[in-house]
Amino acid sequence: MARRKKVYEGKAKILYEGPEPGTLVQYFKDDATAFNAQKKDVIEGKGVLNNRLSEFFMTGLAQIGVPTHFIRRLNMREQLIRSVEIIPLEVVVRNFAAGTLSQRLGLEEGTPLPRPIVEFCLKDDALGDPLVAEEHIIAFGWASQQDLDDMVALALRVNDFLSGCMLAVGIKLVDFKIEIGRIWDNDFQRLIVADEISPDSCRLWDMETGQKLDKDVFRRDLGNLADAYTEVARRLGVLPSNVTPASKPTLIN
Ligand code: TMP
Ligand code: ASP
Numbered sequence: 001m002a003r004r005k006k007v008y009e010g011k012a013k014i015l016y017e018g019p020e021p022g023t024l025v026q027y028f029k030d031d032a033t034a035f036n037a038q039k040k041d042v043i044e045g046k047g048v049l050n051n052r053l054s055e056f057f058m059t060g061l062a063q064i065g066v067p068t069h070f071i072r073r074l075n076m077r078e079q080l081i082r083s084v085e086i087i088p089l090e091v092v093v094r095n096f097a098a099g100t101l102s103q104r105l106g107l108e109e110g111t112p113l114p115r116p117i118v119e120f121c122l123k124d125d126a127l128g129d130p131l132v133a134e135e136h137i138i139a140f141g142w143a144s145q146q147d148l149d150d151m152v153a154l155a156l157r158v159n160d161f162l163s164g165c166m167l168a169v170g171i172k173l174v175d176f177k178i179e180i181g182r183i184w185d186n187d188f189q190r191l192i193v194a195d196e197i198s199p200d201s202c203r204l205w206d207m208e209t210g211q212k213l214d215k216d217v218f219r220r221d222l223g224n225l226a227d228a229y230t231e232v233a234r235r236l237g238v239l240p241s242n243v244t245p246a247s248k249p250t251l252i253n
Contacts, residue, residue: 011037012050025074028054028196034219036128041218048076049229050198054080055216056238057162057197066157067192069181084181084194087143090121090129093153093159094175098203099216100131103177110174110210116159120154123179149178150191154161158193166204171213171233174203199229 005017007024011033016025033040051073058070060119071080094117097107101117120137121129143151154176163173178201179196181194195201199214206213213232218225233239 004091012047013196018080018083022083022129023071025078026081026196027078031093032200034215035088036125039219043218043225045226046229047235048154050112050196050200051077051079051224052238053198053229054231054243055197056076056236057165060192061158061161061197064157064161066154066161067086067190069192069194082181082182082183082192083125084192085128086123086165086179086181086194087147087151087191088123089132089180090123090144090149090177091138091155091180092121092175093117093120093155094119095159095163096172097158104131110205116156118155120151121177147191150235154178154180154193158197160198162202165236167207170207171232171235172205174205176202198243199232202230 005023006014012029012031014027014029016027016202018024027069028051030042030047031040032043033044054071055073058068058239061068062070069081069084073083074081078130079082094101094108094113096113097105097111101107101119113239120132120134122132122136122142123129132142134148137148158175158178159173162176166173172224176197178193178197179195180191182189183192203215203216204213205211212220212222215225217223217228230239230245
């Protein structure tokens with residue numbers, strides 16, 4: 001059997017050449033990393049869950065007119081996507097203080113923010129994805145002013161959509177990160193949502209109990225990560241029937 005060509009391997013996903021020009025196959029690994037890969041593990045079933053969850057969010061975004069790279073799911077771990085030129089910025093949207101914002105400004109985690117805050121981090125593992133200002137982005141040419149305006153508009157639309165999805169199933173969207181790619185339609189360039197949207201790149205807290213249902217479970221050793229993601233998928237109604245919960249069944253007396 002012919003071996004397909006690997007185009008790129010990241011910490012959680014692999015990209016292979018797609019069946020047609022302009023497409024790629026995105027494969028979701030079970031690998032989990034945190035703190036710029038200083039902490040690593042393999043979480044059985046994570047890739048399957050994130051493949052499904054990312055499909056769910058990207059499909060919903062397309063339905064409300066937000067363009068994404070997603071074309072269709074191929075199998076349990078793979079989806080067909082449009083090949084894009086990734087803008088080398090992580091676009092973070094925050095609704096409540098947490099993580100590095102709390103650390104930076106001394107805000108208690110969970111403090112509601114006066115309005116959604118959009119931040120940019122440079123995608124550079126060696127530097128630990130540092131926060132950058134619009135001034136840096138323009139001066140160093142990572143994106144243009146028009147790109148930045150479009151990125152903020154896209155990120156806020158994704159925020160409204162994801163916040164609503166989560167609210168409907170009793171989950172608070174604290175913050176999330178997206179990546180954005182450039183595509184060319186003839187001579188016109190457009191920016192579209194790329195990479196993935198999954199609990200790997202969001203903070204999701206149960207509305208009632210505050211229980212964390214995202215990668216902080218792994219970052220902060222709070223329990224079983226696959227169980228947390230399974231709970232998100234179950235609530236959203238996207239749990240694939242052949243994924244079994246990672247923890248042992250409990251006896252019912
Ligand atoms: P932070 O509090 O660590 O800056 O992260 C904010 C949100 O963005 C959180 O949901 C995690 C997500 N994020 C990533 O998934 N990858 C990244 O490289 C960065 C900087 C943030
Ligand atoms: N995604 C980054 C890493 O794998 C940062 C994080 O999620 O904590 O190191």
